[in-house]
Amino acid sequence: KAGVTQTPRYLIKTRGQQVTLSCxxxxxxxxxxxxxxxxxxxxxxxxxxxxxxxxxxxxFPGRFSGRQFSNSRSEMNVSTLELGDxxxxxxxxxxxxxxxxxxxxxxxxxxxx
Amino acid sequence: QxxxxxxxxxxxxxxxxxxxxNCTYSNSAFQYFMWYRQYSRKGPELxxxxxxSGNKEDGRFTxxxxxxxxxxxxxxxxxxxxxxxxxxxxxxxxxxxxxxxGTTLQVKP
Numbered sequence: 628k629a630g631v632t633q634t635p636r637y638l639i640k641t642r643g644q645q646v647t648l649s650c651x652x653x654x655x656x657x658x659x660x661x662x663x664x665x666x667x668x669x670x671x672x673x674x675x676x677x678x679x680x681x682x683x684x685x686x687f688p689g690r691f692s693g694r695q696f697s698n699s700r701s702e703m704n705v706s707t708l709e710l711g712d713x714x715x716x717x718x719x720x721x722x723x724x725x726x727x728x729x730x731x732x733x734x735x736x737x738x739x740x
Numbered sequence: 741q742x743x744x745x746x747x748x749x750x751x752x753x754x755x756x757x758x759x760x761x762n763c764t765y766s767n768s769a770f771q772y773f774m775w776y777r778q779y780s781r782k783g784p785e786l787x788x789x790x791x792x793s794g795n796k797e798d799g800r801f802t803x804x805x806x807x808x809x810x811x812x813x814x815x816x817x818x819x820x821x822x823x824x825x826x827x828x829x830x831x832x833x834x835x836x837x838x839x840x841x842g843t844t845l846q847v848k849p
Contacts, residue, residue, distance in 0.1 A: 669840070
């Protein structure tokens with residue numbers, strides 16, 4: 628069974644640009660959550676999508692957005708990048724039924740210069 | 741006050757030692773408690789989860805939840821160098837995972 632796939636693995640962007648990250652969940656999983664991991668703040672929840680609808684949202688500014696497609700694949704977009712957006716962005720998939728088992732991808736390492 | 745507190749360490753132990761990793765949490769409504777392991781440059785991997793209070797054992801790993809003191813523990817018996825990683829406690833609440841800061845563990849041969 629294939630795991631959670633995130634692309635790209637590494638990205639370098641310039642301040643002010645925008646970026647789109649992609650996540651393909653485990654086959655059959657309908658929930659995709661996104662997390663930001665930084666040395667200072669640790670892992671923080673961004674948002675969750677279930678069946679193409681945002682079901683949950685964390686405390687991040689509106690520059691962070693996402694969407695989910697009918698095949699459960701999800702994308703996350705960050706506009707007007709700031710230096711502080713440099714982080715490891717992780718995607719987790721689960722069956723979404725109050726599921727306790729969330730499986731993480733390897734993440735996308737975003738560096739903003 | 742953070743919802744989940746975890747000592748970041750680092751924690752260094754000799755091979756074969758028993759390791760104790762701990763977290764405290766603030767909200768008595770929390771019911772689902774997880775432990776994740778994260779190797780360098782990898783995503784977190786779920787080790788174990790516990791619902792409500794009590795113990796759960798899986799091989800060399802034991803997870804313990806004490807709801808009266810809002811305390812979560814992970815014990816690793818007979819620790820191995822391959823256990824060297826960052827261990828994250830997490831709580832599943834209202835559909836999102838709330839993570840502790842993570843404890844970096846090094847097991848020396």
